[in-house]
Amino acid sequence: MNQYQLTIKVDDKQVVLERILQVARYRGFLINGMNAKVNTGTNIGTIELMVKSERPIELLVDQINKLIDIKTVKVNKNATQQCDL
Amino acid sequence: MTTEKKQTGGSVLFNVLQQHGVEHVFGYPGGAIMPIYDALYDSDVQHFLCRHEQGAAFSAVGYARASGKVGVCLATSGPGATNLITGLADALADSIPVVAITGQVPTSAMGSDAFQEIDIFGLSLACTKHSFQVTNVNDLPKVLHKAFAIALEGRQGPVLVDIPKDVQLAEVTKSLEDFSQLRNKVKLPPANVGSAIALLSKAKKPVLYVGGGVGMANAIDELRAFSDITKIPSVSTLKGLGAIDPDDDNYLGMLGMHGTKASNIAVQECDLLIAVGARFDDRVTGKLNEFAPHAKIIHFDIDTAEINKRRAADAAILGDLKINLPALAIPLSINDWQEKCQQMKADFGWQYDHPGENIFAPAVLKEISDKMPKNSCVTTDVGQHQMWAAQHMEFDDPSNFLTSGGMGTMGFGIPAAIGAQVSRPTDCIIAVSGDGSFMMNVQELSTIKRFQLPVKILLIDNAKLGMVRQWQDLFFNGRLSETDLSDNPDFIMLATAFDIKAKQITKKSEVSAAVEEMLDHDGPYLLQVKIDAQDNVWPLVPPNTANDQMMESI
Numbered sequence: 001m002n003q004y005q006l007t008i009k010v011d012d013k014q015v016v017l018e019r020i021l022q023v024a025r026y027r028g029f030l031i032n033g034m035n036a037k038v039n040t041g042t043n044i045g046t047i048e049l050m051v052k053s054e055r056p057i058e059l060l061v062d063q064i065n066k067l068i069d070i071k072t073v074k075v076n077k078n079a080t081q082q083c084d085l
Numbered sequence: 086m087t088t089e090k091k092q093t094g095g096s097v098l099f100n101v102l103q104q105h106g107v108e109h110v111f112g113y114p115g116g117a118i119m120p121i122y123d124a125l126y127d128s129d130v131q132h133f134l135c136r137h138e139q140g141a142a143f144s145a146v147g148y149a150r151a152s153g154k155v156g157v158c159l160a161t162s163g164p165g166a167t168n169l170i171t172g173l174a175d176a177l178a179d180s181i182p183v184v185a186i187t188g189q190v191p192t193s194a195m196g197s198d199a200f201q202e203i204d205i206f207g208l209s210l211a212c213t214k215h216s217f218q219v220t221n222v223n224d225l226p227k228v229l230h231k232a233f234a235i236a237l238e239g240r241q242g243p244v245l246v247d248i249p250k251d252v253q254l255a256e257v258t259k260s261l262e263d264f265s266q267l268r269n270k271v272k273l274p275p276a277n278v279g280s281a282i283a284l285l286s287k288a289k290k291p292v293l294y295v296g297g298g299v300g301m302a303n304a305i306d307e308l309r310a311f312s313d314i315t316k317i318p319s320v321s322t323l324k325g326l327g328a329i330d331p332d333d334d335n336y337l338g339m340l341g342m343h344g345t346k347a348s349n350i351a352v353q354e355c356d357l358l359i360a361v362g363a364r365f366d367d368r369v370t371g372k373l374n375e376f377a378p379h380a381k382i383i384h385f386d387i388d389t390a391e392i393n394k395r396r397a398a399d400a401a402i403l404g405d406l407k408i409n410l411p412a413l414a415i416p417l418s419i420n421d422w423q424e425k426c427q428q429m430k431a432d433f434g435w436q437y438d439h440p441g442e443n444i445f446a447p448a449v450l451k452e453i454s455d456k457m458p459k460n461s462c463v464t465t466d467v468g469q470h471q472m473w474a475a476q477h478m479e480f481d482d483p484s485n486f487l488t489s490g491g492m493g494t495m496g497f498g499i500p501a502a503i504g505a506q507v508s509r510p511t512d513c514i515i516a517v518s519g520d521g522s523f524m525m526n527v528q529e530l531s532t533i534k535r536f537q538l539p540v541k542i543l544l545i546d547n548a549k550l551g552m553v554r555q556w557q558d559l560f561f562n563g564r565l566s567e568t569d570l571s572d573n574p575d576f577i578m579l580a581t582a583f584d585i586k587a588k589q590i591t592k593k594s595e596v597s598a599a600v601e602e603m604l605d606h607d608g609p610y611l612l613q614v615k616i617d618a619q620d621n622v623w624p625l626v627p628p629n630t631a632n633d634q635m636m637e638s639i
Contacts, residue, residue, distance in 0.1 A: 014218060015206065022210045062390035068215045068235060 003032070003052040005079035008064060009071040012043040016069045020047060023063050029053040044071065050079075094222045094253040095124030098186065101229040102130055107157050109133060109148065109507050111141040115161025116201060118188025120253035122159075133507060133536060136528035138165050140500040142172020143526065145183050147504030149176075150487045151462050151514075153303070155236050156183045156504060162190055163201030166247075167208065171494060174212040176243035178491025179324060180301055182236035183243040184229075185213075191251040192220055206247050214242030222255035240388040241301055273389060273403040278412050281383045281400035285315070285415060288357035288381075290422045293317045294340065294369075297324030297490065298362015298386060300483030304406035308361060309333075314414040318426035320348040322363050324490040327480035335423060337430050341369040342626045343472040347429035349624075349632040352377050361385045362406060365395040366491070375631035385409055435477065442592050443617045446470065446545050447477040452600050453515065453543065454478035461485065461513040462505045466498035466522025469551040472622045474517045496525030499542065503529060506538045513541065513604065520546040520573050530583040533609050541603050542585075542611040547618045548573055555621045559636070560628070580611040587611040 010016045017036060024031055033050030051060065057080070061073050092100070098121055102110070111133045114122040125132055135141040138160040145156030156176075160169050166187040176183045190199040209216035215235045217228045225248070232244040285291065293315075299308050305328050312319055312329060319329050320340040329336045338345035340352055352358065358380040363369070370376035373395060384391070384398035385406055392401045402409045439445035450473050457463075463478060464487040465471040471488055480486040487505060489497040502516035523544055533540055554568040580587035586606060590599045590613070603612045624635040 015210070018207070019210055026211065059390075059394065062392075062394075066388070066390055 001052050001054050001082070002057070003050065003079075003081050004057045005076040006049045006051065006057075006061070006064075007074045007076060008047040008049065010045045010047060011069040011071065012038045012045045013069040016045065016067070017047065019067050019069075020049070020064055023067065024049065024051055024060060027060050027063050028055050029060050092257040093120065093124065094219075094225050094248060094255055094257070095120040096127070097222070097225050097257055098229065098248070099124055099128035099130050101226055102157060103128075105155065105233045107155065110157040110159055111135050111144040111148070111504065112159030113138050113141055113161070113165060115165045115188065117162035117190050117250045118159060118165070118186075118253070120250060121186065121188060121248070132159075133503070133532065135500065135503075136531045137526065138168030139171050139496065140503075140526050140529040140532065142169045142183070142185065143175070143494075143497050143500035144504035144507070144529075144532075145185070146172060146176050146179075146181050146497075147464060147487055147501030148508045149181050149183055149504070150501070151484055151505035152508035153484065154508065155233055156181070157186070158183065159186045161188045161201065162205070163203045165201075166205035167203055170208060170212055173209070173243045173245065175489055175492040175494045175497065177212055177214060179297065179489065180241045181243065182241040184232050184236055185243060185245045187245060187247045188253065189218070189247045189249040192249045193251070195249065205245070209245040209247075212243075213245045216245040216247070218247040219252050220249065222252050222257050223259040225252065225257070274401075276402040276404055276409055276412070277400040278402065278409075281402055281413055282415065284357055284381050284383055284400055285413060285417065288417070289419065290355045291315075291317045291357040291359060291417070291419065292351050292355040292380075293319035294352065294358050294360045294363050295319055295321045295325040295328050296361060296363025297322060297483065299325060299328040299406060302362060302387065302406040304362075304410060305482065307407050307410040311410045311414045315417050316419065316423055317359065317417065318351055318423060320344070320352060322366070322369055322490070323475055323488060325363065325483065326475060326486050327483040330481065331479040334427055337426060339475055341632065342371065343476065343622055343624065344626075344632070345476070346433040346624055346635065346637070347426065349626070349635060350429060351426050352380075353631065353633040355380050357381050357383065359383045359385070361410070362387075364391045370395070371626045371632040372629050383413075442594070444590065444593055444596060444614055446614065446616050446620065447473050449543070449545075449596055449600070449614055450474050450477040450517070452596060453604075456600060456604060457515065458513045458604070461515060462487065462509060464488065464498045464501040464505060464514070464516045466518045466525070467493045467495045468519045468522060469547075469555065469620075469622050470517055470519040470522075470545040472552075473545075495522040498522060499526050499529045499540075500532075502540045502542075503532050503538060506540050507536075514539075515541045515543060517543045517545065519551060520544060520548060520570055520576070521550040523576075524573075527579070530580065530585060533585065534583045537608060539606075539608050541606070541609070542580075543603070544576060544611060544613045545616060546573070546576065546613050547616050547620065549618045551618070551620075552622070554618070559625070559639070576611065576613045585609045585611050587613065589613040589615065591615040
């Protein structure tokens with residue numbers, strides 16, 4: 001199983017965090033860490049998500065990118081690693 | 086000083102609908118959506134009262150699929166809203182543009198477990214492309230415009246707008262023109278045209294795999310031109326039927342679990358598979374790692390997330406099919422392969438010489454297909470009759486065959502036919518149903534009666550949940566668990582109760598006259614066709630099996 005860290009920039013709109021979490025769960029990614037904050041000046045949120053899965057991370061990145069309020073999704077390659085279960 | 090009447094949330098809704106060209110909506114009123122229904126009273130938008138919110142959602146889907154416009158449905162809060170969910174899920178699975186409006190309890194009561202309160206906004210996350218909850222009436226016009234833009238942008242889909250009752254009642258204080266068009270957020274990577282041309286030029290045995298995306302992209306002309314120039318043998322998904330001209334010599338029919346033998350063998354043998362608006366669904370591929378095992382893949386799509394999702398693409402062509410298909414249309418030297426495919430098509434053609442007096446459903450469907458007027462639109466429910474319709478009827482446009490593909494929703498056919506008939510009042514609309522599916526939204530016969538819609542219903546009746554029965558016989562040792570429907574109601578009496586002319590036939594010799602009577606009848610009509618309960622859909626690729634290992638009989 002691989003562990004990945006995603007950095008997601010979002011417009012600070014209704015339930016955007018719930019949408020991301022729902023997509024991650026449905027597409028087969030376990031969430032084992034999260035940090036979220038909003039810049040109240042720009043109304044742009046930054047969500048850091050630690051996920052693990054046997055599935056390729058591109059699957060999740062593509063699906064999150066389809067959500068309407070997402071600005072960018074980046075995979076932090078340095079934080080990607082193999083892990084036990 | 087202006088004397089203009091103040092706009093409320095309810096009246097704004099209908100103004101915006103009209104700005105988007107919406108003439109018809111499907112719905113069901115209730116407590117938390119009463120201000121919207123009060124505004125409807127003064128609106129030019131025509132409302133079709135359905136008898137269940139699921140019927141309203143499916144009618145909106147049928148309307149959208151038959152017309153290419155956005156389908157709109159309305160429901161109240163709580164159970165009204167939850168009853169829409171199956172229709173929204175169906176629209177999401179088949180990428181259908183629908184805008185669903187739900188009433189919600191007043192904002193002051195939200196979160197208090199109020200009467201008929203459910204978190205439909207939360208529930209919508211898994212069954213819509215996007216959703217909104219409007220808590221300030223001044224945001225409503227912009228949100229509604231966005232809902233239409235999102236429903237139609239890129240890969241189409243359903244959008245839900247949840248509007249609390251106090252927002253419906255509140256007066257708008259800002260200019261109604263204050264909205265911005267949705268930007269096209271997704272930047273698609275450049276189409277890999279060079280790689281695709283190289284793959285095409287080298288291919289000796291290519292197959293064109295046509296999906297529902299072709300019709301959604303309005304790219305039928307471009308696809309047929311591509312097919313004419315390249316002369317590549319083609320196969321279709323369930324939702325792609327009608328995109329390729331069914332009379333095209335190089336067209337082999339539907340592929341997949343109940344696909345034609347010629348289609349499935351061609352795909353298994355091909356060295357290049359060109360997927361156009363198709364997504365390698367499990368009902369298409371069978372055992373995925375044995376699907377088209379020798380093929381390189383060119384994948385045309387509008388949705389980045391479909392590329393490499395289930396099958397890696399050797400060349401991805403993302404974007405508008407109307408632009409991208411002509412870029413790859415080059416003549417090919419594949420005569421031997423064309424001839425082989427055409428020979429398979431001839432060798433494995435359908436047989437209609439069914440023994441005995443019992444009615445053979447595929448032959449009935451073939452006869453209707455041959456006799457129905459040009460530009461007829463057929464809807465189906467889900468099960469054996471659906472697969473027989475897909476196999477034995479021919480369509481010249483995907484908007485003339487409306488079937489629940491991705492979600493496989495029983496109960497789709499009758500309300501979808503209602504939506505199709507409303508959008509195309511002069512076309513012949515035929516709902517092909519089974520006795521199991523028919524009962525799932527039978528209350529919509531009342532909608533047919535209310536609006537005197539001339540929908541024709543072909544009810545293929547084996548007094549069974551036929552497809553499940555078939556699987557129980559084939560894969561569960563004949564243990565027929567809960568698939569007997571021999572206590573069905575008298576369908577003729579039932580239809581008659583809704584002022585729908587009805588007739589039952591039980592013998593082959595009755596088919597031709599009955600089909601003609603149904604098609605010639607001016608109003609709604611139900612033709613109940615009794616068939617043998619043991620009839621199966623063939624061919625069948627068993628689950629988790631390669632597509633060339635199809636069963637053709639017991």
